[in-house]
Amino acid sequence: MPMxxxxxxxxxxxxxxxxxxxxxxxxxxxxxxxxxxxxxxxTNQTExxxxxxxxxxxNGIANDSRTIGVHLEELLACMxxxxxxxxxxxxxxxCVLILLGKSIQKLVFGELRVSERxxxxxxxxxxVFYKFIFVFGVLNVQYMDEVILWCAWFTAxxxxxxxxxxxxxxxxxxxxxxxxPGWSHARLLGLLAAILALSLFMLLLCAAAAFFFVSFNxxxxxxxxxxxxxxxxxxxxxxxxxxxxxxxxxxxNTSPRSWDKRGPLAYYTELTSELTVLAVDFLxxxxxxxxxxxxxxxxxxxxxxxxxxxxxxxxxxxTKHRNYLAVLSHMKQNYPMASRDELAENSDNCAICWEKMExxxxxxxxxxxxxSCLQSWLEQDTSCPTCRLTLSMxxxxxxxxxxxxxxxxxxxxxxxxxxxxFDGSRYVSWLxxxxxxxxxxxxxxxxxxxxxxxxxxxxMARQVEQLFPHYPKNxxxxxxxxxxxxxxxxxxxxxxxxxxxxxxxxxxxxxxxxQTQTTVxxxxxxxxSWDPRFDIPAADSGEEPSNLGGRFSKSSxxxxxxxxxxxxxxxxxxRRRYLEKHRNxxxxxxxxxxxxx
Amino acid sequence: xxTDNLYVNIMAGSALRRLMAExxxxxxxxxxxxxxxxxxxxxxxxxxxxxxxxxxxCFEGGVFPAKLIFPPDYPLSPPxxxxxxxxxxxxxxxxxxxxISILHAPGxxxxxxxxxxERWSPVQSVEKIxxxxxxxxxxxxxxxxxxxxAAKMWREDRPEFERIAQKLVRKTLxxxx
Numbered sequence: 001m002p003m004x005x006x007x008x009x010x011x012x013x014x015x016x017x018x019x020x021x022x023x024x025x026x027x028x029x030x031x032x033x034x035x036x037x038x039x040x041x042x043t044n045q046t047e048x049x050x051x052x053x054x055x056x057x058x059n060g061i062a063n064d065s066r067t068i069g070v071h072l073e074e075l076l077a078c079m080x081x082x083x084x085x086x087x088x089x090x091x092x093x094x095c096v097l098i099l100l101g102k103s104i105q106k107l108v109f110g111e112l113r114v115s116e117r118x119x120x121x122x123x124x125x126x127x128v129f130y131k132f133i134f135v136f137g138v139l140n141v142q143y144m145d146e147v148i149l150w151c152a153w154f155t156a157x158x159x160x161x162x163x164x165x166x167x168x169x170x171x172x173x174x175x176x177x178x179x180x181p182g183w184s185h186a187r188l189l190g191l192l193a194a195i196l197a198l199s200l201f202m203l204l205l206c207a208a209a210a211f212f213f214v215s216f217n218x219x220x221x222x223x224x225x226x227x228x229x230x231x232x233x234x235x236x237x238x239x240x241x242x243x244x245x246x247x248x249x250x251x252x253n254t255s256p257r258s259w260d261k262r263g264p265l266a267y268y269t270e271l272t273s274e275l276t277v278l279a280v281d282f283l284x285x286x287x288x289x290x291x292x293x294x295x296x297x298x299x300x301x302x303x304x305x306x307x308x309x310x311x312x313x314x315x316x317x318x319t320k321h322r323n324y325l326a327v328l329s330h331m332k333q334n335y336p337m338a339s340r341d342e343l344a345e346n347s348d349n350c351a352i353c354w355e356k357m358e359x360x361x362x363x364x365x366x367x368x369x370x371x372s373c374l375q376s377w378l379e380q381d382t383s384c385p386t387c388r389l390t391l392s393m394x395x396x397x398x399x400x401x402x403x404x405x406x407x408x409x410x411x412x413x414x415x416x417x418x419x420x421x422f423d424g425s426r427y428v429s430w431l432x433x434x435x436x437x438x439x440x441x442x443x444x445x446x447x448x449x450x451x452x453x454x455x456x457x458x459x460m461a462r463q464v465e466q467l468f469p470h471y472p473k474n475x476x477x478x479x480x481x482x483x484x485x486x487x488x489x490x491x492x493x494x495x496x497x498x499x500x501x502x503x504x505x506x507x508x509x510x511x512x513x514x515q516t517q518t519t520v521x522x523x524x525x526x527x528x529s530w531d532p533r534f535d536i537p538a539a540d541s542g543e544e545p546s547n548l549g550g551r552f553s554k555s556s557x558x559x560x561x562x563x564x565x566x567x568x569x570x571x572x573x574x575r576r577r578y579l580e581k582h583r584n585x586x587x588x589x590x591x592x593x594x595x596x597x
Numbered sequence: 598x599x600t601d602n603l604y605v606n607i608m609a610g611s612a613l614r615r616l617m618a619e620x621x622x623x624x625x626x627x628x629x630x631x632x633x634x635x636x637x638x639x640x641x642x643x644x645x646x647x648x649x650x651x652x653x654x655c656f657e658g659g660v661f662p663a664k665l666i667f668p669p670d671y672p673l674s675p676p677x678x679x680x681x682x683x684x685x686x687x688x689x690x691x692x693x694x695x696x697i698s699i700l701h702a703p704g705x706x707x708x709x710x711x712x713x714x715e716r717w718s719p720v721q722s723v724e725k726i727x728x729x730x731x732x733x734x735x736x737x738x739x740x741x742x743x744x745x746x747a748a749k750m751w752r753e754d755r756p757e758f759e760r761i762a763q764k765l766v767r768k769t770l771x772x773x774x
Contacts, residue, residue: 176669177639178613246610351720352672353611354618373611376673377719381703385718552621556638563624563634567647570632571660574649575770578658 014102021088021095028088032078036071090148097159104163108187109170116169123165127158130302134221137299138292153222156202161229164195168236175243179556185244192237199230217291224284228277235273242266263372267324274317282310327378331361331371334391338362351386352377365389365485387485460486612671616641619723631727633665642667645681646727650766651735655759659766663695663730665723675700675717678726682769685761687737687748696743699729 012020079085105112112120131154141147167188174180174188203226210219242265285307294300338346338360350357352373360368367386369377382391461476463486553559616635623633630649635641644665650656662681668674678700680693688696698715742748750758767773 173640175610175613176642178617178641179638243610247613354615373719376670380673381718383703383718385720388718552624559620559624559634560638563632566632567645570630570647570649571770574658574660575772578766578770578772581658 014098018095018099021092024088025092028079028082028085029075032075032082032085035082036074036078094155097155101159101163104191105166108191109166112166113169113173116166116173119169120162120166123162124158127154127161130306131158133299133302134288137297137302138288138294139218139221140292157225157229160195160198160202161232163191164229164233164236167192167195168232171236171240171243175247178247185240189237189240192233192240196230196233196237199226199233202226203230217287220287221284224280224287227280228284231273231276231280235269235277238269238273239266242269263375271317271321275314278310278314278317282307282314285310323379324375327375331375331378335361335363335374337371338368342368363389363391367485387487612667612669613641615672616667623724628724628728630731631724633723633727636664642669642671644676644723646678646723648727648730648734651731654735655762656734656766659762659769661734661769663693665726672719672721674702675721676723676726678730683765685747685758685765686734686744687739687751688733688741688743689747690743694743695730695733696741697729697733697738699726 079089109116135141135147135150135154139150141150170188174184203223206219206222206226209222210216214222285303289295289300289303289307292299338357342362343357343360346357346368349355350360350370350373351367352369355370357368357370359371361371361374362368363374363384365384365387367384369385377385378391383389384391551562553562620634620641623631630651631646633644633646636643636645644667646663646665648661648663650659650661661684664679664681665676666679667676678695680689680695682693684693690696699717699721701716703716703718737748737751739748739751747758750761
């Protein structure tokens with residue numbers, strides 16, 4: 001692999017490289033200065049040898065009437081003419097660019113993560129590879145100065161796209177954390193804005209170039225790259241804005257955002273920018289292929305591969321969008337928005353996002369969800385998230401009352417029931433017991449008839465009754481009519497009406513225990529002869545320390561600390577319990593042995 | 598290799614809020630014997646959970662650490678769960694990955710026997726996953742052999758299985774055997 005080889009190349013560190021570059025630059029500046037000292041350097045420059053420098057110096061200072069400005073100008077002109085000097089200048093430009101990149105990285109990103117570095121490297125080599133093919137395969141540039149101009153253009157472009165890629169990666173990383181400080185968002189957004197501005201500037205630049213020097217085709221090549229960069233940057237910025245809007249709501253945790261409006265907005269932002277990028281890229285590649293007449297070359301092969309990939313991506317995206325639209329229209333036709341009463345009745349949160357429901361869609365089984373939550377679930381699966389009722393995506397039941405009537409006459413029978421009963425108290429006293437009934441409905445896709453069947457309600461009620469025999473059946477039935485799910489009713493009983501939901505059971509235990517030493521190392525107390533290294537101090541005998549549980553701090557550092565303490569405490573008390581238990585059993589066996597002997 | 602991945606994470610915001618809500622609930626109202634939370638709040642999509650072995654089983658008393666990795670479109674897709682301590686159990690792979698139906702996305706069915714109804718749905722939660730794992734520890738399902746040796750031993754040589762389990766329990770507690 002070329003990458004492996006490149007990795008092993010001894011690349012000098014930036015410090016060394018900068019030093020060398022500056023040294024070479026100053027050498028060439030000195031050299032040029034020596035030449036320029038002679039006012040007549042333009043005419044006799046070929047005859048001046050470096051060794052004559054000393055002779056010239058004496059004369060130069062004496063009769064040099066040129067101002068410093070003119071002097072510098074001539075110095076520059078000389079350096080541009082000298083082939084050795086121009087390479088040092090180019091080298092210096094790259095060096096400055098690298099330093100600039102490095103300082104931006106330090107300023108905005110700090111230490112790069114491994115994946116970011118990897119992405120950057122991949123992107124860089126891809127970029128170099130494709131631009132090489134473009135310059136030498138497609139444009140077929142012959143002259144050195146043209147190559148240098150294209151190099152300069154692509155260097156600027158590549159630099160900006162690498163930064164933009166880095167911003168994207170970093171944004172994706174930051175979006176995984178709720179506690180990112182505001183200023184790191186601000187810096188990233190600032191950098192994105194700068195990239196956007198520069199890409200617009202470059203667009204203007206190539207428009208200007210199109211006016212004066214280059215052909216329309218060249219303009220199209222250059223413009224396409226700028227547009228791609230710009231659109232990608234805008235895309236990241238928009239996503240960023242949506243994300244910030246979203247998480248600010250989460251941080252407050254009080255103001256429920258209008259999620260329903262946000263969902264489609266985010267979706268269409270994503271869709272349009274992705275499609276724009278793909279379409280522009282596609283056209284760009286087709287343009288390359290057609291313009292250069294390179295059908296029988298390696299370059300055309302590479303471009304065709306890229307075209308194929310882009311085509312598949314576009315196709316995939318459009319298929320996905322079709323699916324989205326289908327689900328949307330299906331939902332609109334089949335699942336009505338829940339009425340205000342229904343919302344009030346089901347006052348709990350949306351089961352998908354756990355947030356409050358201001359408006360919701362109602363599935364035939366009676367479960368309510370946010371519009372967009374339900375939408376994104378139905379795009380990947382066609383069943384009710386709560387009760388697993390299979391939803392038919394093809395049939396439109398509203399439009400076929402006849403079929404509905406026929407179906408509702410046939411007795412509703414579930415083909416296959418999985419009844420999963422979990423009796424937690426068998427394992428740990430506090431664990432709840434619950435049953436989950438799993439229904440496979442294979443009723444020719446009919447979903448309305450199923451939910452309203454009385455016989456099914458009765459069957460469900462019987463199941464609940466088995467678990468809670470002391471509950472009157474009519475209450476269970478009442479609740480089942482609302483929830484239409486055994487699981488939910490049981491949950492209702494456990495949480496709402498039964499006296500002891502599990503958080504209540506813990507409450508008596510939160511007596512003020514003098515519990516501060518959670519990080520005491522085992523071994524500091526030797527209170528028992530039996531393996532004293534693992535004895536836990538007596539102060540640790542309380543239940544979950546009251547200062548740790550039951551509180552959800554607003555500060556992330558505190559939360560982390562509390563979690564850490566709780567974990568340590570859990571481990572310590574588990575260890576203590578284990579040792580106590582085994583000590584008892586050991587002493588019992590020892591006693592038994594003693595009695596025997 | 599060729600271009601940027603068109604990886605979509607418009608859902609990350611809602612996933613983040615949901616995870617925050619779950620974390621809050623698990624902190625304020627923890628099921629006993631279970632602690633779970635993000636390893637580092639810089640990345641809310643990687644959690645660590647401590648699970649106490651259920652009483653009356655061979656894993657009793659142990660505190661088993663596990664890692665939970667959430668996808669960006671959580672809760673639409675299930676998290677991945679992997680024990681970070683040594684485990685010997687019919688439903689846990691040798692590398693610690695947990696094989697229970699609740700953690701499988703509705704689409705995939707690695708074992709080819711589960712009905713989609715037993716699989717992941719967005720109404721599931723970290724708490725439900727961890728409770729399922731507790732019950733899995735108590736009652737291995739030897740039909741889905743993630744660890745065939747363990748499944749065989751569980752069926753045929755229960756005392757030896759219990760001995761190994763107890764050794765693991767001691768290991769997690771840091772008590773030498």
